[in-house]
Amino acid sequence: MKAAVLKSFSAPLDIQDLPDPAPGTGEVVVDVVAAGVVSYAANVFNGSRNYPLELPIVPGPGGVGRVRATGPDATRLKPGDWVFIDSTIRSRDNVANPEQILLGWTFRTPAALPLHRTYHHGCYAEQVLAPAENVTPIGQIEPADAGRWAALGRLLVPFGGLLAGNLQAGETLVVNGGTGGFGSAGVAVALAMGAGRVVVTGRNQQTLEDLVARFGRRVRTVRVTGDETCDRQSICDAADGPIDMVLDFLPREASAAQVRAAVLSVKLGGRVILMGGLRGEQGYLGLNYNWLMHNETTVRGAWMYGRDAIPRMVQMVRAGLIDLGQFELAEFGLDEANEAVAYAAANARPRQLTVLRPDRGAINR
Structure with a gap:
């Protein structure tokens, strides 16, 4: 061969x-x-x-x-x-x-x-x-x-994260770092799974606008500034209600502050799934023990996806919920x-x- x-x-x-x-x-x-x-x-x-x-x-x-x-x-x-x-x-x-x-x-x-x-x-x-x-x-x-x-290889990675976080129909999701390949695919998959609102954060304004143009009113966007407090408030404002879950796809070049801005926006009992690329000192998130406990927040890492995700994704494509033509x-x-x-x-x-x-x-x- x-x-x-x-x-x-x-x-x-x-x-x-x-x-x-x-x-x-x-x-x-x-x-x-x-x-x-x-x-x-x-x-x-x-x-x-x-x-x-x-x-x-x-x-x-x-x-x-x-x-x-x-x-x-x-x-x-x-x-x-x-x-x-x-x-x-x-x-x-x-x-x-x-x-x-x-x-x-x-x-x-x-x-x-x-x-x-x-x-x-x-x-x-x-x-x-x-x-x-x-x-x-x-x-x-x-x-x-x-x-x-x-x-399918692009779509399955965020699908694995959304399954790990048990995303439910009607919920509000934040895709943190949603202007990259896996993040933007995660937006498509989350909407196909029935997310009521998806807040997408990123630095590329053109890509953020493209996501809204493609997917419509269920998508809200936040162009991050790097100011943790300001960005967290912008995420909450875009959600316009309780945030159930965060799916983080921030790249290696991002900071822990960018992760915290999204993590600390979740509601009581919210879930956070980490699938991004932070390395070295930036990988130390500095999340407050007392806040995590009293907010009953679940923080979980997810690497790739389970085998059961593959036939389920194939079904979603076959049903027209995911358009490969995108x-x-x-x-x-x-x-x-x-x-x-x-x-x-x-x-x-x-x-x-x-x-x-x-x-x-x-x-x-």
Whole structure:
């Protein structure tokens, strides 16, 4: 099979021929048709993100394709089925506290190395080997639409956070840092789940206005200033009533004060879900013990999503609650993998979806 291989943090992806994978018990081989390229992929590949991974590796955390072959224990999956390939792989020998990796992307702890070395190569290839539980049928689609279905990877992350926070129909949600890719997708998912009002915070005024234009009166926006007290008041004013839940997607560059501005706006018994990227000293939020106790606030971290979220998201798309047409699609053939990485970095708009199509050669755009 042909694959885009990362051999060094100081060199571009190299298109090579690798042996075809073969499935064993509990495994599936999928012919990859579409795989998303995130805007920060270049920073993973040049090492500046400091993601733990062993080289050489075929990157590509997840995608869409068709089953090529299954292990002997498969009972439902069959060759030709259209499937979503979930990147979050969990160890099977410790169900209560499993090790986790992202397929073709990174591992979290040294104990996860056996997983990383077994399911090493991701979806920037013509074929990928994955655990059977990471392959979810999505029903029949047109091959030309596979790139849009790769948006499931964008939508599922905020969906996981909203499920972790138990968002209910009619509730008021704050999406803190809602002008990025995952944050803006979270707005769409929250509205599809029945949120009564979604308050979106961010610095990009044009993106905030675009969200209102797309989703209508249930969306309110707050352009943050960096003044914690002022921003918290603006969030409360935009909500115009009790705030039930905060979904935080603030990036690495944000401050703890920006997180607190949203967290401290929740009502008695409110919930806060943290899915953002704060690191180092900025990750120390400085939340007051007494306030948390008396306000009965639940603060929870959420990483990715549970497996049950995937078929539920597929149902939402099939029902028309989520429109995959909201994304601006740019597709590249596998031979153009480096061009795709550069394009994704230069076009990091919330609705932009950059996709590799291993089923095609160079694509005329």
